[in-house]
Amino acid sequence: xxxxxxxxxxxxxxxxxxxxxxxxxxxxxxxxxxxxxxxxxxxxxxxxxxxxxxxxxxxxxxxxxxxxxxxxxxxxxxxxxxxxxxxxxxxxxxxxxxxxxxxxxxxxxxxxxxxxxxxxxxxxxxxxxxxxxxxxxxxxxxxxxxxxxxxxxxxxxxxxxxxxxxxxxxxxxxxxxxxxxxxxxxxxxxxxxxxxxxxxxxxxxxxxxxxxxxxxxxxxxxxxxxxxxxxxxxxxxxxxxxxxxxxxxxxxxxxxxxxxxxxxxxxxxxxxxxxxxxxxxxxxxxxxxxxxxxxxxxxxxxxxxxxxxxxxxxxxxxxxxxxxxxxxxxxxxxxxxxxxxxxxxxxxxxxxxxxxxxxxxxxxxxxx
Amino acid sequence: xxxxxxxxxxxxxxxxxxxxxxxxxxxxxxxxxxxxxxxxxxxxxxxxxxxxxxxxxxxxxxxxxxxxxxxxxxxxxxxxxxxxxxxxxxxxxxxxxxxxxxxxxxxxxxxxxxxxxxxxxxxxxxxxxxxxxxxxxxxxxxxxxxxxxxxxxxxxxxxxxxxxxxxxxxxxxxxxxxxxxxxxxxxxxxxxxxxxxxxxxxxxxxxxxxxxxxxxxxxxxxxxxxxxxxxxxxxxxxxxxxxxxxxxxxxxxxxxxxxxxxxxxxxxxxxxxxxxxxxxxxxxxxxxxxxxxxxxxxxxxxxxxxxxxxxxxxxxxxxxxxxxxxxxxxxxxxxxx
Numbered sequence: 001x002x003x004x005x006x007x008x009x010x011x012x013x014x015x016x017x018x019x020x021x022x023x024x025x026x027x028x029x030x031x032x033x034x035x036x037x038x039x040x041x042x043x044x045x046x047x048x049x050x051x052x053x054x055x056x057x058x059x060x061x062x063x064x065x066x067x068x069x070x071x072x073x074x075x076x077x078x079x080x081x082x083x084x085x086x087x088x089x090x091x092x093x094x095x096x097x098x099x100x101x102x103x104x105x106x107x108x109x110x111x112x113x114x115x116x117x118x119x120x121x122x123x124x125x126x127x128x129x130x131x132x133x134x135x136x137x138x139x140x141x142x143x144x145x146x147x148x149x150x151x152x153x154x155x156x157x158x159x160x161x162x163x164x165x166x167x168x169x170x171x172x173x174x175x176x177x178x179x180x181x182x183x184x185x186x187x188x189x190x191x192x193x194x195x196x197x198x199x200x201x202x203x204x205x206x207x208x209x210x211x212x213x214x215x216x217x218x219x220x221x222x223x224x225x226x227x228x229x230x231x232x233x234x235x236x237x238x239x240x241x242x243x244x245x246x247x248x249x250x251x252x253x254x255x256x257x258x259x260x261x262x263x264x265x266x267x268x269x270x271x272x273x274x275x276x277x278x279x280x281x282x283x284x285x286x287x288x289x290x291x292x293x294x295x296x297x298x299x300x301x302x303x304x305x306x307x308x309x310x311x312x313x314x315x316x317x318x319x320x321x322x323x324x325x326x327x328x329x330x331x332x333x334x335x336x337x338x339x340x341x342x343x344x345x346x347x348x349x350x351x352x353x354x355x356x357x358x359x360x361x362x363x364x365x366x367x368x
Numbered sequence: 369x370x371x372x373x374x375x376x377x378x379x380x381x382x383x384x385x386x387x388x389x390x391x392x393x394x395x396x397x398x399x400x401x402x403x404x405x406x407x408x409x410x411x412x413x414x415x416x417x418x419x420x421x422x423x424x425x426x427x428x429x430x431x432x433x434x435x436x437x438x439x440x441x442x443x444x445x446x447x448x449x450x451x452x453x454x455x456x457x458x459x460x461x462x463x464x465x466x467x468x469x470x471x472x473x474x475x476x477x478x479x480x481x482x483x484x485x486x487x488x489x490x491x492x493x494x495x496x497x498x499x500x501x502x503x504x505x506x507x508x509x510x511x512x513x514x515x516x517x518x519x520x521x522x523x524x525x526x527x528x529x530x531x532x533x534x535x536x537x538x539x540x541x542x543x544x545x546x547x548x549x550x551x552x553x554x555x556x557x558x559x560x561x562x563x564x565x566x567x568x569x570x571x572x573x574x575x576x577x578x579x580x581x582x583x584x585x586x587x588x589x590x591x592x593x594x595x596x597x598x599x600x601x602x603x604x605x606x607x608x609x610x611x612x613x614x615x616x617x618x619x620x621x622x623x624x625x626x627x628x629x630x631x632x633x634x635x636x637x638x639x640x641x642x643x644x645x646x647x648x649x650x651x652x653x654x655x656x657x658x659x660x661x662x663x664x665x666x667x668x669x670x671x672x673x674x675x676x677x678x679x680x681x682x683x684x685x686x687x688x689x690x691x692x693x694x695x696x697x698x699x700x701x702x703x704x705x
Contacts, residue, residue: 082440123472127476137465140460143429143461147434147441151443173429173457177433348534351578
């Protein structure tokens with residue numbers, strides 16, 4: 001199967017038909033749920049990016065064009081599995097039913113922010129939804145995913161971990177640590193490289209070097225490696241299912257390279273026109289994953305342009321209503337003051353020196 | 369009561385912790401089959417199996433990163449970094465991850481993790497086997513930093529650390545592994561079997577984190593020390609005839625500042641001793657706390673006796689090591705003010 005590291009697993013062709021050995025066994029309901037999840041993610045991103053531009057929060061990161069990867073992967077997972085995500089897998093939460101309002105509360109750092117204003121917008125955390133707390137330090141989560149999976153094996157449990165990393169961050173030493181540990185201990189983990197072609201301004205080749213593909217890096221570690229079209233919901237679902245099942249049944253780790261394209265800027269602080277050709281994103285390599293799945297459903301005779309339009313309107317309304325509710329709890333600079341006790345939770349029990357510093361800060365309240 | 373070396377006491381703490389709690393797992397370089405280069409984990413794999421005590425590849429960031437992932441899945445790892453000097457590849461995992469996960473996730477995830485590492489010099493280890501990086505940990509919000517100086521404390525503090533729900537850096541002064549070394553490198557080695565602080569009870573007991581202890585009560589000057597320097601300070605007091613109050617900090621963070629300040633208020637003088645480099649060392653923090661909280665009781669400037677701001681040398685080890693003569697000289701200076 002070494003050739004799978006150099007090829008590209010695809011199910012949906014340019015004719016919108018599904019073909020080949022990787023066709024997943026998904027019901028119509030599951031396909032429509034997948035389409036809905038992706039559209040919800042895109043609309044959520046759209047509104048939050050606009051909110052950032054309106055000054056309602058400090059920072060935002062979209063996953064435009066990468067929606068299929070997180071949404072289909074989450075759909076292939078079990079409830080008790082755990083993700084160690086990067087900052088561009090908001091689809092893992094949305095596809096698992098995490099409330100949009102709660103996500104927005106985090107983005108706004110408002111009084112209902114579950115992370116109490118401590119984290120940068122989009123750095124979500126939810127054990128309940130199998131989503132490890134996001135770090136801004138790249139690649140650290142990749143080896144942590146392996147450790148989580150090792151613990152599952154040590155305890156004799158069948159849960160599986162998924163580690164996530166971007167193409168650029170595979171250059172970090174923690175990528176190497178994760179590969180060594182996953183290989184040595186045969187941990188039940190799926191290691192995902194999301195190759196969206198760009199690490200802020202540098203192209204993926206800078207981290208890939210002379211390796212033919214990112215997936216090929218798995219072979220040197222003796223880890224089965226797959227390379228799949230990340231903009232093809234069906235291909236993502238079947239590839240993910242294969243790797244998750246392999247881990248769950250005790251056969252060890254899999255490395256997957258998801259080939260995709262970062263269709264928007266790296267973040268709200270970035271402007272790609274400074275470093276990449278404008279025509280590139282207009283061409284949208286591998287295509288719009290939402291459009292591809294919708295066209296496939298239409299091709300099957302199970303969907304129509306009218307239904308697609310209706311769904312779009314319905315999701316717009318849903319996300320808009322969520323935003324109204326979230327903003328009723330405040331935004332970064334406006335609305336009720338959140339509980340922002342920064343001294344809580346540094347340790348389980350607050351040590352004396354932190355109690356003292358908290359008293360100092362509270363004593364300075366009159367300065368405001 | 370049995371007298372143990374510090375190595376035996378640390379090993380015993382592992383046995384007690386692993387017996388009591390299935391979620392305790394132990395791993396690191398050479399830790400499993402061989403039992404560690406200093407033998408601190410000897411016998412654990414034979415007793416508890418290779419799924420609970422195992423060898424790790426030579427990858428400190430891998431060891432700590434994997435351990436953090438394990439904490440998110442209900443385990444309570446106690447890992448070994450073979451020498452504190454080797455911890456730098458793991459520093460990102462320690463500082464950006466282990467220390468902050470509780471806070472950044474508002475308790476959704478926590479990191480009950482103990483990271484043991486042999487520290488300090490005096491064994492001809494050169495610059496890569498002798499460092500004392502404690503200040504690199506005490507500077508980080510979210511970590512606890514522990515340095516035992518006796519076999520009794522080593523076991524009790526290690527059990528407290530493993531049972532703690534926050535990440536603990538457990539620095540083991542390797543020159544104290546086999547005996548209470550007082551800095552007189554040219555004299556015969558004293559084994560722990562000749563010292564009462566080597567008496568270690570069977571079974572479970574703890575020494576609480578955040579509590580210092582007065583090793584020698586005195587009236588003329590307070591000497592703050594930890595690890596190997598506790599015995600150096602005691603020797604300096606003995607040989608100089610100065611009635612020094614020697615405090616063994618045991619835990620650097622959280623720090624028992626109450627005991628320190630109370631002592632300085634009594635003696636009016638304070639000398640801080642550590643083996644680590646001087647500039648921005650933990651001694652600077654101690655001196656700052658003492659002057660903030662006991663300034664009007666001070667009769668002399670607070671002075672530091674430390675390693676020099678150089679790499680730890682190999683052949684010139686004893687020029688670097690702040691032995692009893694240097695402590696004595698500074699105590700005398702302070703008393704003459």
